Amino acid sequence: MATIDIPQVTLNDGTTFAELGLGTYKLTGDEGVAAVEAAIGTGYRVLDTAVNYGNEREVGEAVRRAVDAGAVQRDELIVTTKIPGRHHGYEEAIASGRESKATLGLDRIDLLLIHWPNPRVDKYVDTFRGMLALREEGVVRSVGVSNFTEPMLQRLIDETGVVPAVNQVELHPYFPQGALRAFHAEHGIRTESWSPLARRSELLQDPLIRDLAEVYQVTPTQIVLRWHVQLGSTPIPKSSDPERQIENADVFGFALDEEHVAAISGLERGRLWDGDPDTHEEF
Numbered sequence: 296m297a298t299i300d301i302p303q304v305t306l307n308d309g310t311t312f313a314e315l316g317l318g319t320y321k322l323t324g325d326e327g328v329a330a331v332e333a334a335i336g337t338g339y340r341v342l343d344t345a346v347n348y349g350n351e352r353e354v355g356e357a358v359r360r361a362v363d364a365g366a367v368q369r370d371e372l373i374v375t376t377k378i379p380g381r382h383h384g385y386e387e388a389i390a391s392g393r394e395s396k397a398t399l400g401l402d403r404i405d406l407l408l409i410h411w412p413n414p415r416v417d418k419y420v421d422t423f424r425g426m427l428a429l430r431e432e433g434v435v436r437s438v439g440v441s442n443f444t445e446p447m448l449q450r451l452i453d454e455t456g457v458v459p460a461v462n463q464v465e466l467h468p469y470f471p472q473g474a475l476r477a478f479h480a481e482h483g484i485r486t487e488s489w490s491p492l493a494r495r496s497e498l499l500q501d502p503l504i505r506d507l508a509e510v511y512q513v514t515p516t517q518i519v520l521r522w523h524v525q526l527g528s529t530p531i532p533k534s535s536d537p538e539r540q541i542e543n544a545d546v547f548g549f550a551l552d553e554e555h556v557a558a559i560s561g562l563e564r565g566r567l568w569d570g571d572p573d574t575h576e577e578f
């Protein structure tokens with residue numbers, strides 16, 4: 296199959312991002328490298344890893360192999376990684392970013408995120424300042440956050456004068472994040488959806504999703520991912536399987552009617568699990 300042309304968007308710092316990317320949580324070892332390399336071959340350009348996934352080495356290896364094979368140019372890829380809670384703090388963030396770059400074995404980190412805000416520790420502003428220093432140093436190209444609420448974003452903007460390029464958050468039809476997306480739109484922050492398929496929960500069996508799959512003659516997964524695209528959020532579905540990776544990326548040849556986008560958003564019922572950034576902490 297020919298490479299899928301995933302459309303691009305421009306972030307608030309002028310860099311390029313994609314309308315859909317690849318999640319890599321649990322893609323480890325040789326199989327993980329092969330899965331990420333296959334995805335790049337399919338046309339995925341945004342790759343999402345984290346220190347805490349323990350697979351930065353694998354993601355970097357897949358990038359090198361794909362570039363060496365001529366499947367992609369290095370500059371077309373947006374390799375994202377994340378600073379874990381145990382590395383919060385100005386100096387700690389700098390050390391963390393440098394270490395991630397070394398583990399990835401790449402010339403730079405394209406997008407570095409704070410993985411969780413951990414508000415009780417109260418070091419996310421200093422962490423972000425460390426990331427800005429990494430950007431100055433050229434270790435990192437773009438800086439963003441993950442799991443930040445509106446007040447946390449506002450504080451970051453007020454105290455550093457810098458608007459994060461991306462906020463990667465839990466977002467799927469059960470949790471469409473309407474208020475947060477409106478805040479992002481107002482401030483020029485790109486929304487990125489984690490667990491966009493609600494982790495293959497009963498969402499893909501939902502009668503509305505299945506009916507729409509019939510209407511549009513696509514799969515339930517494609518209905519859900521197209522919904523993300525039309526909300527203006529970049530979903531990062533994870534799949535270890537090259538065929539499912541193709542299915543997931545192939546959502547740019549049809550469009551949902553706005554009434555169907557609204558109907559899918561009407562499935563809202565809350566978070567999948569207890570991942571409220573005000574209380575949940577990860578180290």
Ligand SMILES: NC(=O)C1=CN([C@@H]2O[C@H](COP(=O)(O)OP(=O)(O)OC[C@H]3O[C@@H](n4cnc5c(N)ncnc54)[C@H](OP(=O)(O)O)[C@@H]3O)[C@@H](O)[C@H]2O)C=CC1
Binds near residue numbers: 319463489516532
């Ligand atoms: N910032 C944060 O705090 C968080 C970030 N993330 C990021 O988001 C990414 C995606 O989220 P994740 O939690 O993995 O969940 P997803 O919603 O992406 O679901 C992944 C599951 O769906 C399955 N799947 C994928 N494609 C299909 C398909 N076409 N048909 C049927 N099943 C399918 C996968 O199985 P298979 O592999 O067998 O195809 C896997 O079991 C993560 O990998 C990670 O990069 C996730 C959680 C938190």
Ligand SMILES: O=C(O)C(=O)[C@@H](O)[C@H](O)C(=O)CO
Binds near residue numbers: 345570
């Ligand atoms: O996958 C991630 O990025 C996470 O932050 C996970 O720890 C996630 O919070 C999770 O898997 C919880 O069950």
